[in-house]
Amino acid sequence: MLFMSMETTAWTQLHSVLNAQEHRPLARATLRRIAAFARPHRAGIARFVLLGIGSALLAVATPVLAGRVVDAIVAGHDSGTVVRLALLIALVAVAEAGLGILVRRLSATLGEGLILDLRTAVFDHVQRMPVAFFTRTRTGALVSRLNNDVIGAQRAFAGTLSGVVTNLVTLLLTLAVMLGLSWQITLLALALLPVFVLPARRMGSRMALMQREAATLNAAMGTRMTERFSAPGATLIKLFGRPEEESDQFAARARRVRDIGVRTATAQSVFITALTLVSALALALVYGLGGWFALHGTLEAGAVVSLALLITRLYAPLTALAGARVEVMSALVSFERVFEVLDLKPLIAEKPDAVVVPEGPVAVEFDEVSFAYPAADQVSLASLEEVAALDRRGGAEVLHGISFRAAPGETVALVGSSGAGKSTIAQLLPRLYDVDAGAVRVGGTDVRDLTGASLRATVGMVTQDGHLFHDTVRANLLLAAPDATDADLWDALGRSRLAEVVRTLPDGLDTVVGERGYRLSGGERQRLTIARLLLARQRVVILDEATAHLDNTAEAAVQEALTEALRDRTAVVIAHRLSTVRAADQILVVEAGRIVERGTHDELLAAGGRYAELYRTQFAGRRDGVAEPVA
Numbered sequence: 184m185l186f187m188s189m190e191t192t193a194w195t196q197l198h199s200v201l202n203a204q205e206h207r208p209l210a211r212a213t214l215r216r217i218a219a220f221a222r223p224h225r226a227g228i229a230r231f232v233l234l235g236i237g238s239a240l241l242a243v244a245t246p247v248l249a250g251r252v253v254d255a256i257v258a259g260h261d262s263g264t265v266v267r268l269a270l271l272i273a274l275v276a277v278a279e280a281g282l283g284i285l286v287r288r289l290s291a292t293l294g295e296g297l298i299l300d301l302r303t304a305v306f307d308h309v310q311r312m313p314v315a316f317f318t319r320t321r322t323g324a325l326v327s328r329l330n331n332d333v334i335g336a337q338r339a340f341a342g343t344l345s346g347v348v349t350n351l352v353t354l355l356l357t358l359a360v361m362l363g364l365s366w367q368i369t370l371l372a373l374a375l376l377p378v379f380v381l382p383a384r385r386m387g388s389r390m391a392l393m394q395r396e397a398a399t400l401n402a403a404m405g406t407r408m409t410e411r412f413s414a415p416g417a418t419l420i421k422l423f424g425r426p427e428e429e430s431d432q433f434a435a436r437a438r439r440v441r442d443i444g445v446r447t448a449t450a451q452s453v454f455i456t457a458l459t460l461v462s463a464l465a466l467a468l469v470y471g472l473g474g475w476f477a478l479h480g481t482l483e484a485g486a487v488v489s490l491a492l493l494i495t496r497l498y499a500p501l502t503a504l505a506g507a508r509v510e511v512m513s514a515l516v517s518f519e520r521v522f523e524v525l526d527l528k529p530l531i532a533e534k535p536d537a538v539v540v541p542e543g544p545v546a547v548e549f550d551e552v553s554f555a556y557p558a559a560d561q562v563s564l565a566s567l568e569e570v571a572a573l574d575r576r577g578g579a580e581v582l583h584g585i586s587f588r589a590a591p592g593e594t595v596a597l598v599g600s601s602g603a604g605k606s607t608i609a610q611l612l613p614r615l616y617d618v619d620a621g622a623v624r625v626g627g628t629d630v631r632d633l634t635g636a637s638l639r640a641t642v643g644m645v646t647q648d649g650h651l652f653h654d655t656v657r658a659n660l661l662l663a664a665p666d667a668t669d670a671d672l673w674d675a676l677g678r679s680r681l682a683e684v685v686r687t688l689p690d691g692l693d694t695v696v697g698e699r700g701y702r703l704s705g706g707e708r709q710r711l712t713i714a715r716l717l718l719a720r721q722r723v724v725i726l727d728e729a730t731a732h733l734d735n736t737a738e739a740a741v742q743e744a745l746t747e748a749l750r751d752r753t754a755v756v757i758a759h760r761l762s763t764v765r766a767a768d769q770i771l772v773v774e775a776g777r778i779v780e781r782g783t784h785d786e787l788l789a790a791g792g793r794y795a796e797l798y799r800t801q802f803a804g805r806r807d808g809v810a811e812p813v814a
Contacts, residue, residue, distance in 0.1 A: 213515050213518050213519060213522070216518070216522055217518060220297060220300055220301065220304075221297070223300070224293055224296055224297070227289060227292060227293050227296070228293065230289060231286065231289045231290060231293065232349075234282060234285055234286050234289065235286060235349030235352065236349070236352050237282055238279060238282045238283060238286055238349060238353075239349055239352040239353035239356055240356065241275050241278055241279040241282065242279065242353055242357075242496055243353070243356045243357055243360055243493070243496065244275050245272060245275050245276065245279070245492070246360075246488075246489045246490075246491075246492030246493045246496060247360060247489055247493075248268055248271055248272045248275065249272065249485075249488055249489060249492055250364075250483075250485035250486055250487075250488045250489030250490075250492075251268050251485060252265055252268045252269065252272070252485070253484050253485035253488045254483055254484065254485030254486075255268060255485075257483075257484050257485070286349070298333055298334065301333045301521055302329055302333050304525060305328060305329055305333070305521060305524055305525060306329065308524065308525050308527075308529075309325065309524065311529040311531075311532075312527065312529050312562070313529065313530045313531050313557070313562055313615065313616060314610065314615045314616065315530075315556060315557050315561075315562040315563075315616070316527070316562045316563060319559060319562065319563040319567075319568055320563055320564075320567040320568060321406045321410075321567060321568060322406065322409050322410075323402060323403075323405040323406025323407070323408065323409040323410070324402045324403070324405075324406050324566065324567045324568075325524075325567055326405065326409070327398070327401060327402035327405050327406075328402075328520055328521060328524050328567075331398060331401055331402070331517075332398060332517040332520040332521050333517070333521060334517075335394070335398070335516070335517025335518075347504070349500075350500035350504050351500070351504070353496065353500045354497065354500040354501065354504070357493050357496045357497045357500070358497065360489075360493060361490060361493050361494075361497065364482075364486045364489060364490055364493075365473065365476070365482055365486065365490060367472075367476075368468070368469055368472055368473055368476075368490055369490075371468060371472065372465045372468060372469065372494055372497065389450065393443060393446060393447045393450065394447070394516045394517075395516045395520075396443050397440070397443045397444065397447060398516060398517065398520060399566065400436065400439050400440045400443060401440055402566075403436060404433075404436045404437060404440055407432075407433060407436060408433075411429065411433075462494070462495065465494050465497075466491060466494050466495065469487070469490045469491045469494050470487070470491055473486070473487035473490055473491070474487060520566070523564060523566065524564070524567075527562070527563075527564065530557060530561060530562060530616075530617065531614060531616070531617055533634060533635050534631070534632060537632060537633055537634040537635075538628060538632060538633060538634065538637075539633065539634055539636075539637035540625055540626050540628065540633055540637045540638065540640070540641045540722075541626045541627070541628070543591075544591030544592055544722060544751060544752075544753070545591060545625055545626035545627075545641065545722050545723060545753060546588060546589060546590050546591050546624075546625075546626065546627065546753060547588070547589040547595075547612060547623075547624070547625055547723055547753050547755065548587075548588045548589075548622075548623070548624040548627075549585050549586055549587050549588075549608070549611075549621070549622075549623055549624075550586055550621050550622045550623075550624065551584050551585070551586050551620065551621035551622075552582055552584070552585040552586070552608075552611065552618050552620070552621035552622070552623060553580055553582055553583055553584060553585075553618065553619050553620040553621055554580065554581060554582040554607065554611065554616065554618050554619050554620075555579055555580045555581060555619055556579075556581060556616075557616075580619070580776070581604055581607055581776045582604050582607060582608065582611075582776045583776050583777050584621070584777065585604075585608060585621070585776075585777070585778060586621075586778070587769070587771055587778065587781065589753050589754070589755065589768075589769070590753070590768075591751075591753055592750075592751050592752065592753060593753060593754075593768040593769065594749065594753075594754040594755075594756060594766070594767045594768050594769075595754070595755050595756070595767060595768065595769045595770075595771060596755075596756045596757070596758060596764035596767035596769070596770045596771065597609070597755065597756070597757045597758075597771050597773055598757075598758060598759070598761060598764060598770060598771070598772055598773070598794065598797065599772050599773040599774050599779075599793075599797075600774060601759075603773045603774050603775060603776070604773050604775070604776040605727075605757045605773050606727055606757060607776075608755075608773070609644070609725045609727050609755060609757055611623050611630075612625070612630070612642055612723070612725060612755060613630075613638065613639070613642040613644055613725070614630045614631070614633075614635075614638060617631060625638065625641060625642065625723060626641075640721065641721055641722050641723055642721060642722075642723045642724075642725065643663075643716050643719050643721035643723070643724050643725065644716075644724075644725040644726075644727065645709075645712050645713055645716050645724075645725070645726050645727065646712075646727050646728075647727055647728040649700065649705075649708040649709040649711070649712040650699060650700070650712070651696050651699060651700030651703075651708060651711060651712070653695065653696070653697060653698040653699075654695065654696070655690075655692065655693045655694060655695055655696070656685055656688070656691075656692050656693070656694055656696060656711065657672065657692040657693055659696065659700075659711065659715065660672050660675065660676075660692075660711075660714060660715050660718055662715065663715045663716070663718045663719035664718045664719055664720075667718055669692065671718060672692060672718065675714040675715070675717045675718040676711075676714050678714070678717050679710045679711070679713045679714035679717060680710060681707065681710040681711060681714055684707055684710075696708075696711070721752075722752055722753065723752065723753045723754070723755075724749055724752055724753070724754045724755070725754075725755045725756075725757075726754065726755070726756045726757065726758075727757045728757055728758060728759065742763065760801070761784075761794075761797060761798055761801055762801075764784070765784045766784075767783075767784070768783070769781060769782070769783065770782060770783065770784060770787055770794065772787070772792070772793050772794050772797075774793060779792070779793055780792050780793055780794055
């Protein structure tokens with residue numbers, strides 16, 4: 184009950200500090216969410232509040248004891264009294280210093296705990312976002328939310344918010360003691376209080392706007408560096424860019440960050456300097472008026488010293504509470520930017536009663552599937568795309584009534600023109616997107632009714648770009664099978680015809696492949712991703728142009744490995760090279776989001792339709808259809 188009362192006092196006091204009319208609804212909503220994140224740390228907050236109260240009591244004790252020393256000297260007491268009071272002051276100072284360290288440590292623990300909670304929440308939430316979110320969002324802007332904005336939110340919690348109760352207790356105790364010593368001087372000192380409140384109310388909104396602008400500019404600068412410093416970005420700049428213009432553009436962004444930083448620091452400095460000046464004026468008032476009272480015998484000399492020391496203890500918490508509004512309004516911007524990401528609802532969610540994929544070989548079925556890519560406002564934020572407003576386009580249907588079935592162990596090939604919808608069909612199978620109409624079934628169950636873990640364990644995919652992380656060969660392979668042994672890894676590398684290449688690398692399996700695998704050739708990268716697929720041993724395999732980057736020799740070797748790996752497994756293969764799909768059990772010709780032809784290689788050639796046209800284009804002048812295309 185004691186903690187709940189103190190916690191309520193803290194939140195109420197902070198809200199009263201933030202009581203500017205234009206920010207009241209925003210503060211209430213944001214504070215409720217901050218309180219939700221703070222709830223797991225309530226035991227630590229209770230200890231912090233209790234230690235803060237103890238620190239406040241010690242802070243008030245020192246000025247009172249100093250006044251007693253002056254009174255003892257003026258009254259001519261024996262030296263033992265003065266020494267005892269001095270020793271007591273020293274003990275209070277030591278205790279206050281030790282308690283201050285404990286308070287600071289506990290504050291840091293609470294703040295770092297909040298950073299951990301916020302970062303984990305944002306990271307986990309972003310992982311649940313659909314692929315469409317990542318295709319629109321700028322990586323640097325998203326990383327900025329996890330770094331700069333989370334740290335800004337932590338400052339509000341660990342720094343400003345955590346000190347509100349301590350400063351409030353110190354303020355009340357100091358006022359009580361000062362009123363007991365001289366109510367006249369205390370009231371005159373408080374007459375300067377409006378000088379604190381008015382600047383705080385005016386500066387709060389200005390600081391919040393500058394903080395939001397600074398966060399946006401920092402994110403934009405970080406995004407530009409992320410894009411330019413990646414391997415493909417740096418290559419593009421070296422091929423087509425102009426280094427001088429790139430430098431000028433970056434310098435312009437950096438100057439804007441500098442300018443907003445200078446403006447923010449200047450505004451904060453002016454505000455704090457003004458409050459410090461008022462504190463100095465109040466101290467002069469105490470010495471002047473208190474000295475006059477002391478000379479006329481209405482106030483003890485020790486009381487004047489105590490009041491002078493207490494006035495500094497009075498205006499320190501007043502300064503902190505007045506400055507808290509400025510700091511919290513700035514830090515609330517960081518909280519808002521973090522919550523903005525957390526408020527984006529993932530379009531794909533696992534049902535509470537989701538089931539696992541049945542054991543054994545599984546079939547794949549598309550039943551009258553229609554699909555449109557989600558609009559930007561469903562999956563993204565303007566601030567993450569660094570645009571003034573989100574693109575309103577979207578929602579146009581790109582797949583129309585797609586139906587086919589791949590029986591267990593069968594291979595279905597998708598061919599057609601670029602942009603016909605083949606890759607979109609493939610992305611619906613592992614549920615990277617959800618259909619708008621119809622159903623995609625794996626093992627007879629709609630993928631929307633399956634658990635995400637069982638679907639990932641069942642459906643594997645090799646994409647055209649063959650993405651790898653900046654890590655070792657081993658780590659990139661273990662992503663598919665964390666429990667795999669070295670023997671398993673070498674077996675997968677051997678079946679993908681990459682084992683000999685890895686053995687020649689400086690550190691073998693422990694060789695770092697570089698960002699996106701750029702230390703390997705295109706064919707080696709793709710074979711490594713195929714090795715990862717072989718290692719996973721999933722029952723359904725999607726190959727989206729998996730051999731696109733291989734030369735004829737490497738392609739033939741990988742095709743042999745894939746033939747072995749796909750035996751008794753269901754496969755969906757997307758290929759522009761028709762030579763790679765001749766043996767498919769069923770070939771689907773996709774044009775403009777529709778299946779316009781279906782059948783085996785021989786049946787489609789005999790039909791003389793779109794497939795036959797593609798075949799003739801690729802293998803003009805060849806009889807066997809296995810040779811390298813001429814176009």
